[in-house]
Amino acid sequence: MKCCLCILLLFVFVSSPAAESGPVQSSITGIVTGPDGARIPGVTITARTGNEAAVQVVSNSHGMYRMPQLAPGRYFVSAELEGFETAVVSDLLVSEGSSRTLDLNLQLATVKQVLSVISYAPRDTIESTDTRESSARDVGEAVASEAGIWKIRKGAIANDIVVRGFQGKDMNVLIDGQRVYGACPNHMDPPAFHVDFSEVDRIEISKGPFDVKNQGSLGGVINVITRRAQTGFHAFGNLTAGSYDFVNPSAGVSYGRKEFSILAGYSYRSSSPYRDGNGRSFTDSVNYRPEAADGDAFKAGTMWAGFSLSPLPKHLAHVSFTRQLADRILYPYLQMDAVYDDTDRVNMGYRIDDISSFVQSLQLQVYFTKVDHWMTDQYRTSSAGMPRSYSMGTLAWTDTTGAKLETKLRGVLIGIEAFRRNWGATTEFAGRSYAPQYSIPDVRTDDMGVFFEYSRDLSERIKLRTGGRFDSVTSAADPALANTNLYFAYNSTSRTSATNNFPSGNVRLSYRIPSSIELAIGAGHTVRVPDARERYFALSRMGTDWVGNPSLKPSRNTGVEGKASFRRKSLLLEATLYYDHIADYITVVPQARVNPSPGVMNTGARTYRNVTGKIHGGEFLVSWVITRDIFFSTDFSYVRGRQDADPARNIPSTDLAEIPPVRSRTSLRYETGRLMAEIEAVFAGAQRNVNALLGEQHTPGYGTANLKAGMNLKGMVFRIGLNNLFDRAYHEHLSYQRDPFRSGARVFEPGRNVHVNLSYRF
Secondary structure (H helix, E strand, C coil), X not given: CHHHHHHHHHHHHHHCCCCCCCCCCEEEEEEEECCCCCECCCCEEEEECCCCCCEEEECCCCCEEEEEEECCEEEEEEEECCCECCEEEEEEEECCCCEEECCEECCECECCCCCCCCCCCCCEEEEXXXXXXXXXXXXXXXXXXXXXXXXXXXXXXXXXXXXXXECHHHCEEEECCEECCCCCCCCCCCHHHHCCHHHEEEEEEEECCCCCCCCCCCCEEEEEEECCCECEEEEEEEEEEECCCXXXXXXXXXXXXXXXXXXXXXXXXXXXXXXXXXXXXXXXXXXXXXXXXXXXXXXXXXXXXXXXXXXXXXXXXXXXXXXXEEEEECCCCECCEEEEEEEEEEEEEEEEECCCCCEEEEEEEEEEEEEEEEEECCCEHHHCCCCCCCCEEEXXXXXEEEEEEEEEECCEEEEEEEEEEEXXXXXXXXXXXXXXXXXXXXXXXXXXXXXXXXXXECCCCEEEEEEEEEEEEEEECCCCCCCHHXXXXXXXXXXXXXXXXXXXXXXXXXXXXXXXXXXXXXXXXEEECCCHHHHHCEECCCCCEEECCCCCCCEEEEEEEEEEEEEECCEEEEEEEEEEEEEEEEEEEEEECCCCCCCCCCCEEEEEEEEEEEEXXXXXXXXXXXXXXXXXXXXXXXXXXXXXXXXHHCECCCECCCCCCCEEEEEEEEEXXXXXXXXXXXXXXXXXXXXXXXXXXXECCEEXXXXXXXXXXXCEEEEEEEECCCCCCCCCCCCCCCCCCECCCCXXXXXXXXXXXEEEEC
16 A cells, blocks of 8 residues: 555656746645634635736645745736535735735525534534545545544444543543534434435534533534525435445425525435345344345435524524434344434524624524434344344433533624433343333433633734633433332442532644644543443343442543644644643443342343553544645554542453554545545554453454545536555444443444445525
8 A cells, every 4th residue: 555655746746747947937826724724625716817827726634735836926816615605815916026925715505594503612623525535424434534533333334432441431422512422322323323325514623621511521522514504496316326235315495595595405315235244244243134244234324404584683593403313234243233213303593693882793503303213123034933023122212302502792692502411221131021120220411511602812923712611411211110129239329319520621822833833732521421321220130230329420521632733735734732731531341249139130240340540542644745636644643541549449451442453544635626535444453451350352454545536617517536456354443332232243434335426406
């Protein structure tokens, strides 16, 4: 693979125009950003002067562009991308032999909406133009292409997200600011599963303990922003297809005016089980029935609609609704599969701008989300000969009702967040005559929090950003359903409720050295309250029980981050280092029974304990615009997780579980705006720092290569990709460790596979 990249780089330099004698050529270089400062890829930048032919280039994956070999003169420069207003610089003077820096900022072209964003927290974004090119089947797989982010693969879809070593339970994954939780106790259906790609406009990613707008962002927050109506009438159609019978057609329409807008769409996704590099279906790794192995790996249909209205000047109301119906989703990672997994999302908002000279804006968001989930082993051989079609099954549900009120007062954002999550699950075993066990005993979690954010330029070079938050959280299980005997047997408590009060906050300083270097340092403190599963789960099983720990304390992350960015014309270098100290980090441990208790026959269980965790690592990025049409980029991600050993509490290991290995991505891309081609190499190191107490095993390193190509023509976009070019058989370290129903199988990544995407918009 390294040889391939070297050959391509050699080709680039050989094919680049040779230096000629005569006047030194002029150039324009810059970075394109969005309204929030995030760098935007795929933007078409055009420069025109007099009667000369227009020069046109495209920004790379980090928003950078370069226009070399320009004649002297005054240029009209424009930057265009679907979904954004065209940015224009009408009179840019380019002198002979000069190198001008022109950074461009794009504003959203959508009809004004009520939006909930991450705000001042440092973040990256993934635009919809990137997801079109991706072979990813869901948001979790798509964001794993970013530095510092990995995925947990459980099957063909529903990948969970890991950010800098923090698992999904320690992250906030939001959809338009809504809290959408999965219902499965095993994270079978993480929050990112409950949004369809076709809905997605962009994905905001904030790493580290810097979010104060949302309680629980221990390791960061990911906010998926869905499509918005644009001015005028528009429609889109999209068809993605690929190996393993994958198909994903979608379509939508929108109409927008200043007074109102409307949007609606539908998408369908399905696929057969994929095969790994050895040619084996992922159903071969565990006990699937032959008829199940020949069927679908997943099926999901999603419909959505939104409406906005401006009843008064500077007033805006918005309401949206999404329903997703998914069924027959196979999870070889676990002992059960989803028979159905249905989601409803309702989001409403009202915004008032320019209320007075003191009150700049007032925004209210109210939402409701609900997930219904039925999972069994009916597709497995373990269900053969049972009185019912399954030997084990769990019916789970969760709903969340929330509200957020924000007001901006002369640069200070002040807000209130309140939400209630209800979560229940009932589990049945054939060996117990299908008697229901309330594994999650209808737990209610109530949160009330207040927060503020403040940003100020201390000078032309120095910026200060800070924020704070205070929360009061109560979680309570239904005493009539909770199995307090299990709690007492293993954790010496029968509590069914807890209340926690705690502060959070952060401060961040950035310093810019003109035209070349920017330095930033930040410190943050965030808190996550144990969820219903960690505190109140209770399940009697053959051999060992599985039980929550009502005495768990909230996890508290105090972290620091330093970032240095160097930019020189068409070259960008960035390095980030971070350290997180997590007091009362929640981990899984085996636990012997400590108290006799009625109905508890086993002598051991798996439960949860608080430990002191430490996570440190770094990310490094190089982005280079070699010529106007050829881009090179590489990134490197490293994370190390440790915990304080405590043999007296059966915590002998000093390694945190499910910590990803070192990884790098390198790509060489050719793009003209009409045509594009890219080769990408991905390398991951071996992971030997494992938690043996939980059965983790060493994972070998791997290397893969991916290819892409495409064409844009009058509103139509065509993309084709080939992943895992050399058909390598490999699995990622994060693919097999989760309880209480883990199968123990290592789920291999797909072998060589092709995907195509055709989209049209007008």
